[in-house]
Amino acid sequence: MASPAQQLPPGWAAEWDATHQRYLFIETASGRTQWEPPATSPGAQMAQLPSGSPPPAIHHAKRRQYAAGQTQAYYGGGDGLAIESGYGAPPPQQQQLQPTAAPQQLFTPGLAAENQFAQQQQQGQGAPSFFGPPIQADYINAPSYGSQPPFQPQGQPQQVGQLADQFSQMGIQGGAMGQKPFQLYTTNLLTSPPEPRELARPPPEIRLPPNACISPSPFANSHPSYQRCTVNAIPTTHSLLNKSKLPLALVITPYRSVKEGDEQVPVVTDTVIARCRRCRTYINPYVTFIDGGNRWRCCMCGMSNELPQLFDWDPVRNQPGDRWARAELNHSVVEYVAPTEYMVRPPQPPVYVFLIDVSHAAVQSGMVATATRTILENLDRIPDEDQRTKVAIVAFDVSLYFFSMPPGSSESSMLVVSDTDDVFLPKPTDLCVNLAESRASLEALLGRINDMFKENHIIGSALGPALQAGFKLMAPIGGKIVVLSSSLPSIGAGSLKNREDPKILGTAKESGLLQAASPFYKTFAIECSRAQVSVDMFLFSAAYQDVATLACLPHYTSGQTYFYPAFNASRTEDAVKFAHEFGEVLAMPIMLEAVMRVRASKGLRMSSFHGNFFVRSTDLLAMPTVPQDQSYAIEVQIEETITAPFIVFQTAVLHTSCYGERRIRVITQALPTTSNLSEVFASADQVAIATLLANKAVEKSLTHKLEDARDALFQKLVEILTCYKGSMTAAGAGASAQLAISDNLKMLPVLVLGLLKNVGIRQSAQISPDLRAYAQALLTTMPSQLLMPYLYPNFYSLHNMPPECGTVGEQGVIMPPPLPLTSERLERHGLFLIEDGQTIFLWVGRDAVPQLVADVFNLPNYEALRGGKMSLPLLENPFSQRVNAVIQKTREMRRGPYYPHLYVVKEDGEPPLRLWALSCLIQDRADVLPSYQQFISQLKDKVNGAGGY
Known part of the structure; x- marks a missing residue:
C-alpha cells in the first residue's frame, strides 16, 4: 500500500499519533496541524489507511520552534511512542501484532538479565499460551471504555468526515488528558491457580498523557529494576487511595549492578547541572521548555527557571551543542559529575578495615584461613583505580592485634592491645596503609595470619572494642568496616549473653529475641553513620551468635549482613560459598559518603522509610x-x-564514587494520575506491593509481635480483596461464590502466603532466633528480583525437561519450565530442582532409575546416594552437563553476591532435610500453615464476612 505521504498533496505530511491511534496532518511550510486530512486529498484513499500502520519515521511537531540541525539527533531513529507509553515501549510498527506475537515483546531493551530470565520462563513450555496476548496486544489494541470499534478492514472506503469522526473518538475517553486507560481484567482466584511465569512479566505499563515527555528515548522513564511504584496510575486524592486499600510506595535500588548487555548509566561530565530554584528538582525528560527554549518549567512545582547558558554548549568540540542529545533529557537514570559546591571536603578514598576474629573457634572452623586467602586473592579486585584505597587489618580474640605495614617493605609487625576497656591505637602511622604502597607487606601478612594464630586456644570475643579500634583508625576519613566473627561478643563494650530460650520460641515473647539486646550497637552505628563509616557483618558461629543484635550495625550504617551457620571450611561447599560471596563484596564498587532524598510532585510526601x-x-x-x-x-x-x-518522583543520591569522583545519581519516574478506581487496580504492581509488605511485616514483628505481623499481612490482603469485590464486581457488598481480583494482582495472595511461610515471619517453635533474624535482614534489603524467588521459589522437573533446556540458546542457558509449588508434582522416579535464591535443593525420588543416578551423581544406584550439602560432579554425558548448566545459571542469573548451597534431598532421606526442602513448596499445607487452597478459602470467607463493612 502507498505510504501516507504519497497520498497527500504537496506541502503536507502525515504523523502517526500513537496515543489516539490516528494520523496528525501537518502543513510543512507553516507547521499548522489538523486531525482531518487535507481537503485536496482523496477521501477514499485516506480511509484505507489501517489504524495500526503508522509511517516508518516518527516526527514530532512540538519541537518545530528549534533549528533543524538542533532537532536532528532528537528525531533520528527515536522511538516516538515512548513519549506516551513510558519506558521501553515498542516501536510503532509492532502495534498491530496479534496475540501470538513473539515473546520478546514483553521485554525491555538493555536489561539483559531480566529479559533473558523472562524469555526462558516462557520458552520452557513452548508457545507462551499462559501469557495470552503480549502486553502490547492487551493494552494497545484492546478497545478502551466507550471507544468506537476499530477501523474497518482495508478496501471499505469511508467518507473523509466519517474518518475524522472516528479519529476524534478513538482513545479519548477513560484516561487523563487523552491517554489510553488501563484495561481491568478480573480473575477468580478460586479457579486460577498461581502461574509461576506471571512473576517474570514486567509491571503494568506506564501510560503517560501525550507530550508529557520531551524525549522520544525508550529510557526516559525509570526501569523497574531501579525504581518501581506499587501503583502505576496515581490516585488524585487520598480518599481514592484509601478506598482502594492499596499501599502507595516506591521500591528503589539506586545502585543496581550493571551486567553485560545492560544499558550503562550515562554520565554528565560537563558539571552543568540545571535544578529548579524552588524545589531543587534536577532537569529531566518531563520538564517543558518555554520562552523560546531559554527557560524551563519544573515538572514538580511549576516554577519557571533559567537554563544555564552552557547547557547548549559542547565542551569537547568547543562549539554549540545539541540539547536534545543531552543524557538528562533522554534518560531517567543519569549520573552527574558534581562541581565543588556539592563537596564539604575533597572526595574520600575507599577505606577497608578488616576485623578478623582469631579466637579458637574461628581458627578451628577454617574461617581465618579462608578469609585471609580470599582477601589475598581479591586484592586486585578491590576498587583502587586512582591508587588511593587504604586498608587496615585488626585481629581480635579477648585482645586486639594491630599490624603495622610500612610502605615499601615486605615486613610487618604485630602490636597487641590487651586493655579492651579503654581502646587506643598503639601507633599513629602504618596501621591503615595505602593498598598500592604497602602491597608487599600486606600480601606477606595475609599469608601468615592463620599460622600466627593456629595454636590459639583462647575462647572469647572482644568484638565491641575491636569495632571501636576500627572506628578510630578510619573516623577521620570514613569507609567500610568488614567484620568476620565466629562467636558471641563476650568481652568489653557490647558484650552479649546467650538469650536463646527454646521455651519462648513460637510464643508472644519470641519477638523480644529479634530486638537488639544491647544499646551499644545502635549507638555505635549512629556514631559510625555520622563519620561516614559503614559496617558489613560476616557471621560464622555454630552456636548462638545473636544475629538480631549484631545486624543493628549494618542496618543503621547501610551495610549488609551475611550469615554462615556452623561454617566449616573442611567442607569444600562451605569454603566455596563464603569465598565467592566475600570476594564479590570486596570487588563490589560502592558509593561512599552518600545521602539520598526522594522528591515528588506537589501534593505527595514521603511518609516512612524502610531499609538499611x-x-x-x-x-x-x-x-x-x-x-x-x-x-x-x-x-x-x-x-x-x-x-x-x-x-513525577525523583530520587537523588549524592555520593563519592569509589574511583574518587563526587557524583549525583538521579532517577526520575513519571506516572499518570487517575480519578478512576478501576485504573488504580489495573495499574497495581504486585511485585512492588509484596516487596513493601515484606518490609512492613519485619518492622511490625520488631515493634510489636510476630503474630501481629502475620495478622497485619492477612488483614491487608482481605482489605484489598474486599474493596475489589465491593467496587469492581457485580457482587458488591453481598456474599459471592467467587474471590475476585484484578488479573495483574493474581499472584499477590500466593506472594503473601510465601511471606507468611518465610523463615523470617512464619509461625513455628523450631526456628532459631539467629536464622529468623538473618531471614528478616534479607527480606528488608534484597531487591525485588532476588526477593520474589525468596518468597515464591522456583521448582523445576529435570528428568523430563524439554531437550533444549540446559543448553545454550540465543539468550544464554535455557531454563526448564517452572512448576507450581506443590508436592503433587513430585514423581517417585524423578529428579527435581527447588531454589529460593539462597539455597538449591536437588530432590531425588526413591524410584529413580540407576541410569539417572549414574548420569548425574556418578553412582551405581539410589541406595549408594547420600543426601546433604554437596557439589555436583560434571560428567561426560549430556544430561549431567545440562543439569549442571541449569544449576550454574540459577546461581548466576540474579543480582547480588549470593552463591546458594546445593543440597541433595532423597525422598526417604533425613527428615529435617526433607522438611526443609518441602517447606519451599508453599502451596502445600505445612505444620499449622495452610495450603494455598485453604488460604484462598480463608480469604474468601473473610471477604464475604467483611462484605457488610
Whole structure:
C-alpha cells in the first residue's frame, strides 16, 4: 500500500499519533496541524489507511520552534511512542501484532538479565499460551471504555468526515488528558491457580498523557529494576487511595549492578547541572521548555527557571551543542559529575578495615584461613583505580592485634592491645596503609595470619572494642568496616549473653529475641553513620551468635549482613560459598559518603522509610556507603488533591564514587494520575506491593509481635480483596461464590502466603532466633528480583525437561519450565530442582532409575546416594552437563553476591532435610500453615464476612 505521504498533496505530511491511534496532518511550510486530512486529498484513499500502520519515521511537531540541525539527533531513529507509553515501549510498527506475537515483546531493551530470565520462563513450555496476548496486544489494541470499534478492514472506503469522526473518538475517553486507560481484567482466584511465569512479566505499563515527555528515548522513564511504584496510575486524592486499600510506595535500588548487555548509566561530565530554584528538582525528560527554549518549567512545582547558558554548549568540540542529545533529557537514570559546591571536603578514598576474629573457634572452623586467602586473592579486585584505597587489618580474640605495614617493605609487625576497656591505637602511622604502597607487606601478612594464630586456644570475643579500634583508625576519613566473627561478643563494650530460650520460641515473647539486646550497637552505628563509616557483618558461629543484635550495625550504617551457620571450611561447599560471596563484596564498587532524598510532585510526601540507612532529617537518608543491589522501600502519602495529569518522583543520591569522583545519581519516574478506581487496580504492581509488605511485616514483628505481623499481612490482603469485590464486581457488598481480583494482582495472595511461610515471619517453635533474624535482614534489603524467588521459589522437573533446556540458546542457558509449588508434582522416579535464591535443593525420588543416578551423581544406584550439602560432579554425558548448566545459571542469573548451597534431598532421606526442602513448596499445607487452597478459602470467607463493612 502507498505510504501516507504519497497520498497527500504537496506541502503536507502525515504523523502517526500513537496515543489516539490516528494520523496528525501537518502543513510543512507553516507547521499548522489538523486531525482531518487535507481537503485536496482523496477521501477514499485516506480511509484505507489501517489504524495500526503508522509511517516508518516518527516526527514530532512540538519541537518545530528549534533549528533543524538542533532537532536532528532528537528525531533520528527515536522511538516516538515512548513519549506516551513510558519506558521501553515498542516501536510503532509492532502495534498491530496479534496475540501470538513473539515473546520478546514483553521485554525491555538493555536489561539483559531480566529479559533473558523472562524469555526462558516462557520458552520452557513452548508457545507462551499462559501469557495470552503480549502486553502490547492487551493494552494497545484492546478497545478502551466507550471507544468506537476499530477501523474497518482495508478496501471499505469511508467518507473523509466519517474518518475524522472516528479519529476524534478513538482513545479519548477513560484516561487523563487523552491517554489510553488501563484495561481491568478480573480473575477468580478460586479457579486460577498461581502461574509461576506471571512473576517474570514486567509491571503494568506506564501510560503517560501525550507530550508529557520531551524525549522520544525508550529510557526516559525509570526501569523497574531501579525504581518501581506499587501503583502505576496515581490516585488524585487520598480518599481514592484509601478506598482502594492499596499501599502507595516506591521500591528503589539506586545502585543496581550493571551486567553485560545492560544499558550503562550515562554520565554528565560537563558539571552543568540545571535544578529548579524552588524545589531543587534536577532537569529531566518531563520538564517543558518555554520562552523560546531559554527557560524551563519544573515538572514538580511549576516554577519557571533559567537554563544555564552552557547547557547548549559542547565542551569537547568547543562549539554549540545539541540539547536534545543531552543524557538528562533522554534518560531517567543519569549520573552527574558534581562541581565543588556539592563537596564539604575533597572526595574520600575507599577505606577497608578488616576485623578478623582469631579466637579458637574461628581458627578451628577454617574461617581465618579462608578469609585471609580470599582477601589475598581479591586484592586486585578491590576498587583502587586512582591508587588511593587504604586498608587496615585488626585481629581480635579477648585482645586486639594491630599490624603495622610500612610502605615499601615486605615486613610487618604485630602490636597487641590487651586493655579492651579503654581502646587506643598503639601507633599513629602504618596501621591503615595505602593498598598500592604497602602491597608487599600486606600480601606477606595475609599469608601468615592463620599460622600466627593456629595454636590459639583462647575462647572469647572482644568484638565491641575491636569495632571501636576500627572506628578510630578510619573516623577521620570514613569507609567500610568488614567484620568476620565466629562467636558471641563476650568481652568489653557490647558484650552479649546467650538469650536463646527454646521455651519462648513460637510464643508472644519470641519477638523480644529479634530486638537488639544491647544499646551499644545502635549507638555505635549512629556514631559510625555520622563519620561516614559503614559496617558489613560476616557471621560464622555454630552456636548462638545473636544475629538480631549484631545486624543493628549494618542496618543503621547501610551495610549488609551475611550469615554462615556452623561454617566449616573442611567442607569444600562451605569454603566455596563464603569465598565467592566475600570476594564479590570486596570487588563490589560502592558509593561512599552518600545521602539520598526522594522528591515528588506537589501534593505527595514521603511518609516512612524502610531499609538499611539512618534518617538524618525528615526525609534525608544518610548512607555511609551504598552497596550494589541493596533495596529500599519508601511509603508515600497523598496530602492534597492532585490536579496535574501526571506526577513525577525523583530520587537523588549524592555520593563519592569509589574511583574518587563526587557524583549525583538521579532517577526520575513519571506516572499518570487517575480519578478512576478501576485504573488504580489495573495499574497495581504486585511485585512492588509484596516487596513493601515484606518490609512492613519485619518492622511490625520488631515493634510489636510476630503474630501481629502475620495478622497485619492477612488483614491487608482481605482489605484489598474486599474493596475489589465491593467496587469492581457485580457482587458488591453481598456474599459471592467467587474471590475476585484484578488479573495483574493474581499472584499477590500466593506472594503473601510465601511471606507468611518465610523463615523470617512464619509461625513455628523450631526456628532459631539467629536464622529468623538473618531471614528478616534479607527480606528488608534484597531487591525485588532476588526477593520474589525468596518468597515464591522456583521448582523445576529435570528428568523430563524439554531437550533444549540446559543448553545454550540465543539468550544464554535455557531454563526448564517452572512448576507450581506443590508436592503433587513430585514423581517417585524423578529428579527435581527447588531454589529460593539462597539455597538449591536437588530432590531425588526413591524410584529413580540407576541410569539417572549414574548420569548425574556418578553412582551405581539410589541406595549408594547420600543426601546433604554437596557439589555436583560434571560428567561426560549430556544430561549431567545440562543439569549442571541449569544449576550454574540459577546461581548466576540474579543480582547480588549470593552463591546458594546445593543440597541433595532423597525422598526417604533425613527428615529435617526433607522438611526443609518441602517447606519451599508453599502451596502445600505445612505444620499449622495452610495450603494455598485453604488460604484462598480463608480469604474468601473473610471477604464475604467483611462484605457488610
